[in-house]
Amino acid sequence: MDNLRGSHLSLVIDMSPMQWHLSGEGPPTNAYPLTLDAFLSQLLAFLNSHVASKDENTLAVFGAFPGRSVMLYSSTDPAPNQQNINANSFPPFELVDSNIIRRISEEMEDLGEPEEEAPCALVGALTKALCHINRITLATSTTVNNPSGGPNSTNLPDPRILILSVSPDLSTSYIPIMNSIFSAQKLKVTIDVCQIYGSDTVFLQQAAHLTGGSYIFLDRRDALLQYLIMAFLSPPSIRKILSVPTQDKIDFRAACFCHKSIVDIGFVCSVCLSIFCQPVPVCSTCRTKFPFKTLQRLNASRPMPPSSNSNSARPRTDTPQLRTISSSELALSSGPMNGMTTTAPVGGLAGGSIVNKREPSTNGKIHEPPEAR
Amino acid sequence: MPPRRDNDFIDADSESDISILGDDDLDTRGGKGKGKAKAGDKRKRDKGKAKAKDAQAYTWEANYTRSWETVQEDEAGSLRSSVEDWMARGRRRRLLAPASAIRRTIIRHLVLLLDLSASMMDRDMRPTRFDLTLQYAREFITEWFDQNPLGQIGVVGMRAGLGERIGDMTGNPQDVLRAIADRHKLEPVGEPSLQNAIEMARSSMNHLPTHSSREILIIFGSLTTCDPGNIHDTLDSCIKNKIRISVVALAAEMKICRDICDKTGGQFGVALNDGHFKDLLFELVPPPAQRALSRAAGAGATNPAADLMMMGFPTRLPDTSPPSLCVCHSEIKSEGFLCPRCLAKVCDVPTDCDICGLMIVSSPHLARSYHHLFPVKSYNAVMAIDHAVDSAKGCHGCSRPFPVAVAANTSEGLSPVGRYRCPECHRDFCSDCDVFIHDVVHCCPGCGK
Ligand SMILES: [Zn+2]
Ligand SMILES: [Zn+2]
Ligand SMILES: [Zn+2]
Ligand SMILES: [Zn+2]
Ligand SMILES: [Zn+2]
Ligand SMILES: [Zn+2]
Numbered sequence: 001m002d003n004l005r006g007s008h009l010s011l012v013i014d015m016s017p018m019q020w021h022l023s024g025e026g027p028p029t030n031a032y033p034l035t036l037d038a039f040l041s042q043l044l045a046f047l048n049s050h051v052a053s054k055d056e057n058t059l060a061v062f063g064a065f066p067g068r069s070v071m072l073y074s075s076t077d078p079a080p081n082q083q084n085i086n087a088n089s090f091p092p093f094e095l096v097d098s099n100i101i102r103r104i105s106e107e108m109e110d111l112g113e114p115e116e117e118a119p120c121a122l123v124g125a126l127t128k129a130l131c132h133i134n135r136i137t138l139a140t141s142t143t144v145n146n147p148s149g150g151p152n153s154t155n156l157p158d159p160r161i162l163i164l165s166v167s168p169d170l171s172t173s174y175i176p177i178m179n180s181i182f183s184a185q186k187l188k189v190t191i192d193v194c195q196i197y198g199s200d201t202v203f204l205q206q207a208a209h210l211t212g213g214s215y216i217f218l219d220r221r222d223a224l225l226q227y228l229i230m231a232f233l234s235p236p237s238i239r240k241i242l243s244v245p246t247q248d249k250i251d252f253r254a255a256c257f258c259h260k261s262i263v264d265i266g267f268v269c270s271v272c273l274s275i276f277c278q279p280v281p282v283c284s285t286c287r288t289k290f291p292f293k294t295l296q297r298l299n300a301s302r303p304m305p306p307s308s309n310s311n312s313a314r315p316r317t318d319t320p321q322l323r324t325i326s327s328s329e330l331a332l333s334s335g336p337m338n339g340m341t342t343t344a345p346v347g348g349l350a351g352g353s354i355v356n357k358r359e360p361s362t363n364g365k366i367h368e369p370p371e372a373r
Numbered sequence: 374m375p376p377r378r379d380n381d382f383i384d385a386d387s388e389s390d391i392s393i394l395g396d397d398d399l400d401t402r403g404g405k406g407k408g409k410a411k412a413g414d415k416r417k418r419d420k421g422k423a424k425a426k427d428a429q430a431y432t433w434e435a436n437y438t439r440s441w442e443t444v445q446e447d448e449a450g451s452l453r454s455s456v457e458d459w460m461a462r463g464r465r466r467r468l469l470a471p472a473s474a475i476r477r478t479i480i481r482h483l484v485l486l487l488d489l490s491a492s493m494m495d496r497d498m499r500p501t502r503f504d505l506t507l508q509y510a511r512e513f514i515t516e517w518f519d520q521n522p523l524g525q526i527g528v529v530g531m532r533a534g535l536g537e538r539i540g541d542m543t544g545n546p547q548d549v550l551r552a553i554a555d556r557h558k559l560e561p562v563g564e565p566s567l568q569n570a571i572e573m574a575r576s577s578m579n580h581l582p583t584h585s586s587r588e589i590l591i592i593f594g595s596l597t598t599c600d601p602g603n604i605h606d607t608l609d610s611c612i613k614n615k616i617r618i619s620v621v622a623l624a625a626e627m628k629i630c631r632d633i634c635d636k637t638g639g640q641f642g643v644a645l646n647d648g649h650f651k652d653l654l655f656e657l658v659p660p661p662a663q664r665a666l667s668r669a670a671g672a673g674a675t676n677p678a679a680d681l682m683m684m685g686f687p688t689r690l691p692d693t694s695p696p697s698l699c700v701c702h703s704e705i706k707s708e709g710f711l712c713p714r715c716l717a718k719v720c721d722v723p724t725d726c727d728i729c730g731l732m733i734v735s736s737p738h739l740a741r742s743y744h745h746l747f748p749v750k751s752y753n754a755v756m757a758i759d760h761a762v763d764s765a766k767g768c769h770g771c772s773r774p775f776p777v778a779v780a781a782n783t784s785e786g787l788s789p790v791g792r793y794r795c796p797e798c799h800r801d802f803c804s805d806c807d808v809f810i811h812d813v814v815h816c817c818p819g820c821g822k
Contacts, residue, residue, distance in 0.1 A: 069818070071772045127810075127818040131770030134809045175747065176816040178740035183813040186519075210737060252735035253686040264713035265731070268682045270584035272746055273479060273739050279681055288679040298683055 006056030007158040007235035008136065010129040011047070013072075015065045015104070016120045017111070019166040023197035023221070034196065034221035042225040043164070044100065048093045049233060051075075060132050061100055062125040065107055069124030072103040076136055120167050123176040130183055133159045137187065158235040160190040160213070165204060166197040177203045184211050190236045194218060194227065206252075212236065214244050257285060267298060477660040479742045480585035480682070481524035482542065483517070484574035485510065485592075487553075489532035490565035492595040492624065498647055502594045502623050503561050505647060510553060510592070513654050518546040520658055520745070522738045523723055528552050529574050533563030534599050536573035544723055565593070567629070568600035568607050571618070575611060584680030587616045588639070590657055593630060594623040604629060611637055617661065621653045660745050685713040685731045687722055700727045710735075744815035750796050752807050754788035770806035770818050795819050 024035035050057055061073040073096060137159070161184065184191055184207075192213040193204040200217055208215035216231055218224065231244050256263050256277035266275040272286040279298040282289050487510065493503040514526060526549045528540035539559070540552025553559065571589065578587045589611075598604070611618060611633075619639035620630045626643050634641035640657065644650035687710035696705045700717040701724070709718040715729040723734040758779075767774045776791045793807040794800065798819030802810065810817060 069821075074772060077772065121821055123816065123821040124818050127814055127816050127821075128770055128772075130814055131768075131806045131809060131818060132772065134813075135771040135773060135803075135805055138805055173821070175740065175743045176821060178737060179744055179815045181737075182741055183809075183815075186813055206737065252689055252737060254736035254739065263686065264688070265683065265685050268684045268739070269679070270478075270480060270682055271679045273742060275684075275739070276681075283679075283681075290679065290681045294681050298681060301683070 006054040006058060007237075008058045008060075008133065008160070009050055010060045010062065010133060010159070010161045012062045012064060012122070012125045012129055012161060012163045013043070014120055014122060014163070014165045014167050015063045015107070016167050017066070017108070019197060023166055032219075032221040034224060039196070039224065040101070040104070042228070044097050045225055046228040046233070047096055047100070049229060051092050051096060053233070058136070059096065060129065062129050062132075063104065063107060064120045064122045064125035065111060066120055067118035069121040069128055070103070070107055071128060071132070072107075073099045074132065119170050119172075122163075122165070122167070122170070123173050123180065126161070126163070126177070126180045129161050130180060130187065130189070133161075133187060133189055158190070158237050159187065160192060160236055162192045162194065162232050163204060163207070164194050164196055165201060166195075167201075168198050169201045169203050174203060177207065181207045181210050192232050194232065196221060196224065214239075216245060477662055477745045478584075478586040479521075479523060479660060479745065480582075481521050481588060481660060482527075482578055482581050482585050483524065483588045483590060484527045484529055484542070484577060485514075485590050486570050486574055487528065487530045487539070487559070487592055488565050488594045488623075489530040489537070489559055489561045490563055490595045491561055492565075493561040495594065495624075498623065498644075498650065503559075504556070505650070506592050506594070506623075507553060507556055507559070509651055509654055511550060512651075513658065514546055514549050514553075516655065517658050518544075518549075521660060522741045523734065527574070527577055529570055529577075530559060531565040531567070531570035532561060534566045534569065536566065536570035538573065538577075542577060544725075545721060564597065564599040565595045566600055567591075567593075567598040567633075568602060568604045571604075571607050571611065571633075575607070575614060575616060578616060579614065582680065582682075583615070584682065586661060587614065588657075588661070589616060589618045590654075591618065591620045591630075592623070592654075593620055593627075596624050596627065598627075598629070608633055608636060619657055621650065623650065660742075682732065685726070685733045686736060687711055687713060687719070687733050689735075690718070749811055749815055749817050751811065752793035752795050752802060755790055755792035755794050755801065756788065758790050758792075765801050768803035768806055769800035770802050770810065773803055773805075775801070775803065 020036040020039070023030070023039075024033050026033055047059060047061070050059060059073065059075045060071065063070050063072045075096075181191070189211060190213040191207045191211040193201075193208045193215045195201060195204065195215070195217045197218075205215050207213070213236070214231060216227060218227060234242055234244070253262050253264055254266060254275050255261060256266060257274045258276050258280070261277065263275065263277045266277060267279050268275050269283040269286065269288060269290075271288045272283060274283055274285040276284075279295050280290070281292075281295060487506065489503075493501065493506065495502050498505045517526065518524065523544070525542045525544045526540075526546075527538075527542035528549060530537045530539045540549055543549060570591075574589050581587055616637060617639045618633050618637045620634050620641050622630055622641070622643045624643075626641075631641050633639070640653075642653040642656075644653055690707065690709050690711065692708050694707050696707045697709075697718060698705055699709055699720045701719050701721075704720075706720065709720055710722050710733065711718055712726040712729065712731060712733055714731045715726060717726055717728040719726065719733065723732070723738050725732055765775075779789050787804070791803060792801040793804060795802065795817050798817060800817075800819035806818075
């Protein structure tokens with residue numbers, strides 16, 4: 001915990017006009033409507049409290065608009081001149097508020113009235129936020145010996161990114177989002193996510209989980225500011241004490257490329273890493289043909305007996321808990337498994353050895369080179 | 374050792390190097406522009422000292438100097454010049470790499486073969502070849518696992534005429550690092566034996582599936598090898614087993630090393646100095662292109678080295694689940710992953726299930742490898758500002774304003790106006806972002822993919 005230096009917050013706002021319109025609609029479909037205007041005023045209150053909580057705190061705001069992403073505000077860059085400063089306002093707040101509102105309205109006007117809304121450039125905004133953090137991190141580490149830099153300025157303390165999202169997952173952005181997550185890990189950036197409207201997004205759940213941030217799905221949109229201040233105002237180093245909600249149920253199983261269903265044993269193309277739920281002769285992504293021997297071998301060592309073939313070809317999509325039980329029933333059909341998931345500390349070993357006896361034919365099969373025989 | 378005194382080496386600004394040059398040399402070699410002010414500055418400071426050191430013309434006669442401590446800051450107190458050097462090197466490296474998506478081997482198996490013979494105690498690299506090798510090996514392993522999350526590394530040492538297993542093939546970086554952590558256990562002694570060590574490495578990779586790569590990386594500091602038989606037989610069997618051997622030599626080029634690398638499709642390099650040693654090593658971090666592999670396999674290769682792999686995606690147990698023993702360490706823990714086939718609990722993924730042998734990965738591990746398959750096109754250095762087109766005042770990534778002044782002389786591959794343009798979205802980026810996007814993010818902020 002660094003008491004001398006402030007923390008950095010990069011905020012990424014999802015500005016999809018379509019989703020915000022839906023979010024603002026009234027009760028029959030939407031119990032707790034939140035309009036863009038209401039959102040912005042609560043957001044500015046949150047940003048002001050970030051600025052106010054410590055003099056050294058830095059802030060950058062990025063907007064993800066349909067088809068493009070822009071930096072709306074940065075406290076490290078000199079802000080353009082203020083013409084009319086309200087005498088009754090606190091200048092730092094005024095600076096943040098007026099700049100963000102002005103930039104958002106400029107961008108919204110630029111958007112015009114497109115016939116079809118382009119998907120939101122969340123990836124662009126996220127990568128820009130990372131570039132920005134990288135730049136200020138570089139700047140602090142190269143001026144280590146500057147007297148102004150303080151004693152421990154090799155790293156920006158607690159840089160974090162908060163994503164306020166209203167849009168659903170975009171399947172084409174899976175790889176870029178994962179790449180952004182990994183670079184955030186490298187930079188030691190925490191990614192927090194607040195899903196304000198719509199459904200849970202799996203990608204952003206993973207982003208929060210893999211970087212040690214928290215993911216919050218907003219049930220009560222009218223309490224946005226409450227959520228923001230309780231969960232996201234404190235820098236990550238302080239959160240250990242505050243016990244901010246984290247999610248536990250996150251699921252890292254993969255979806256097959258052929259049916260988009262969740263699989264727990266998949267078949268992966270070694271060239272392009274596409275995932276299939278059953279052995280296929282040709283990869284549908286990269287057109288690679290697989291050796292016939294492999295197909296035979298994999299078909300022979302499928303985890304399920306041929307009788308339950310239909311069962312394995314159609315992967316289960318229910319909740320993880322239910323799934324665990326059902327697959328344990330399939331694999332072992334009786335007793336020891338229940339012991340494993342509930343009590344017995346030796347469960348893992350016992351369960352394993354039983355499988356070992358029951359299915360000797362599958363053991364070690366996968367890693368035998370086909371031509372070894 | 375004298376071949377070490379070539380241009381590359383002199384460019385590394387250690388004190389001892391500067392004393393090799395006369396004062397006039399220092400002024401004339403300012404062609405790179407940025408080294409000039411700093412070198413001149415240092416010269417004034419060191420004038421008295423340099424005289425005394427004139428006699429000491431060779432590096433290995435110098436005292437223990439750490440070049441990274443003597444160089445660094447220019448008069449403004451920044452690391453600009455050395456950083457720029459490093460960036461220029463990175464840019465050139467990227468431009469040499471093929472831009473199109475090529476097939477790469479994602480599942481890799483590597484045996485790191487360390488020379489632990491007496492020649493590693495040579496002090497021509499500071500502090501010794503051995504210590505430097507260990508240090509770089511650690512960095513290499515960390516970086517390698519970062520880029521090849523599905524790979525595995527084993528470590529073999531060659532000392533006293535034998536091959537010695539130091540670390541078993543494992544996918545856990547901590548295990549590999551632990552294997553080479555204790556330098557006293559690795560104390561160099563005796564003669565190296567290439568044949569014995571390669572045979573040992575080969576035998577540990579015999580059972581591997583064909584779709585994964587089999588690689589041996591040799592860090593070789595000796596100029597001799599002491600073999601029990603004909604090393605060409607070993608070479609032939611390596612070719613047959615499709616093992617790719619790369620050698621980083623610390624002393625000089627040996628015919629047999631060059632042959633081994635050429636015939637198995639690996640890379641061979643002689644390290645000229647510390648920095649070059651590291652470069653050579655880190656060139657081997659990204660997964661090898663598969664076209665080279667099939668070339669090495671010869672015309673008769675019918676196996677396209679592509680295969681379908683069965684993988685298990687585990688269920689993650691939350692921290693709140695009741696504790697149970699893991700199969701890998703037999704420790705009681707709450708968190709862990711359940712093998713989807715046998716439901717054994719393992720601590721960490723990716724791994725092979727200890728019970729049923731299924732390869733267990735989580736989807737982010739697969740995703741971590743995707744950037745090798747879909748790389749970001751390298752940006753082009755903008756050589757001059759066309760005022761009609763260049764409206765952007767700041768970097769598209771970090772929004773920093775571009776410099777207004779045009780730098781007088783920049784080294785090859787760097788933009789005099791500090792702009793690098795994406796060939797896809799035609800946005801301009803600063804040099805920091807260029808490096809960051811290509812080395813870390815692997816996603817262009819302008820294109821968004
Ligand atoms: Zn499928
Ligand atoms: Zn494929
Ligand atoms: Zn364990
Ligand atoms: Zn298993
Ligand atoms: Zn930039
Ligand atoms: Zn681009």
